[in-house]
Amino acid sequence: MSRLSEISNLKLIVLSIAAPLVILVLFPWLNEQPDFVVFLAAGLAVLWSLTLSVIVSLRADRSADEWQRGGTRLSFFWGGIAGTVVVTLMLALPAFHSLIVRVAAWGQGIPVQDVDRPVVVLAFTAGFVTVILIQTLCSLVFFGFWKRHTLGSAE
Amino acid sequence: MKNRIKVLRAERNWSQAELATRTGVSRNSINAVENGKFVPSLTLAFAIAAEFELQVEEVFDPEEYMRG
Numbered sequence: 001m002s003r004l005s006e007i008s009n010l011k012l013i014v015l016s017i018a019a020p021l022v023i024l025v026l027f028p029w030l031n032e033q034p035d036f037v038v039f040l041a042a043g044l045a046v047l048w049s050l051t052l053s054v055i056v057s058l059r060a061d062r063s064a065d066e067w068q069r070g071g072t073r074l075s076f077f078w079g080g081i082a083g084t085v086v087v088t089l090m091l092a093l094p095a096f097h098s099l100i101v102r103v104a105a106w107g108q109g110i111p112v113q114d115v116d117r118p119v120v121v122l123a124f125t126a127g128f129v130t131v132i133l134i135q136t137l138c139s140l141v142f143f144g145f146w147k148r149h150t151l152g153s154a155e
Numbered sequence: 156m157k158n159r160i161k162v163l164r165a166e167r168n169w170s171q172a173e174l175a176t177r178t179g180v181s182r183n184s185i186n187a188v189e190n191g192k193f194v195p196s197l198t199l200a201f202a203i204a205a206e207f208e209l210q211v212e213e214v215f216d217p218e219e220y221m222r223g
Contacts, residue, residue, distance in 0.1 A: 066196050067184035 009056050016052035019045040027107040080135075087128060097121045157216040160189040163207045178202040 023030070023045045030038050064072065090096040097117065104120045105112040164174055171189065175182040180199060187193035188203070195203070204211045 065180040065184050066199060067187050067193055068181060070193065 009059060012052045012056050016049045016056070019048040028109050031107060031109050084132060091121075091125055091128070100124050156188075156191055156194050157218075158189065158191065159214055159216075160185070160203065163209070163214065164189075167207075174203070174206060177206045 023042060026041065030041060033041075060072075061069070101115050101117050101120050102112055105115045108115070160174070164171070169177075171185045172182045175185045178185070178199065179202070184193070184195075184199070185203075188195045188199070200211050200215055204214045207214060
């Protein structure tokens with residue numbers, strides 16, 4: 001832990017981004033591997049990124065004062081909404097569909113015309129919607145914890 | 156929230172950074188509170204007032220804030 005505390009947040013952020021990038025670079029190789037290898041590699045990459053993200057978040061939160069926390073709350077709230085709106089709008093653009101399909105074709109190592117375009121776009125959209133739904137559910141759960149933790153009995 | 160932090164700092168020849176160090180927050184926090192753009196917590200309001208050796212209501216004027 002002491003060694004970890006010596007690593008700067010910037011380095012941890014770079015390291016957390018490195019894992020998905022490695023997966024992206026390994027796409028062609030992963031495409032030839034059995035499913036369990038693909039899922040294991042993707043799972044480990046997600047675990048790596050999430051763990052480092054949580055460490056950076058906790059560190060930042062501990063050292064933040066109330067103005068910084070207020071700014072973080074505001075930027076997370078509106079940044080999250082803005083990001084969701086942007087992706088939703090992008091999903092309406094055929095050019096964005098083409099980009100997703102090209103990435104899928106590159107990952108599978110097949111020509112673009114061989115990719116099942118509707119399936120790929122639908123899968124991407126379903127993944128996006130799933131993230132939003134799960135985030136909403138988790139937000140509700142954490143708000144429940146917050147209420148239990150802060151509220152006394154009503155009198 | 157309106158306040159007299161700038162005047163009180165000037166009287167003591169303190170920079171925002173100095174007041175920040177004394178109250179244990181960032182200089183940006185003091186800047187935002189001083190400019191009335193950020194309403195401080197009770198803890199910070201009391202800490203700032205204590206540094207000036209004044210009561211909270213002698214540093215902060217909550218009237219405008221309370222009217223909404």
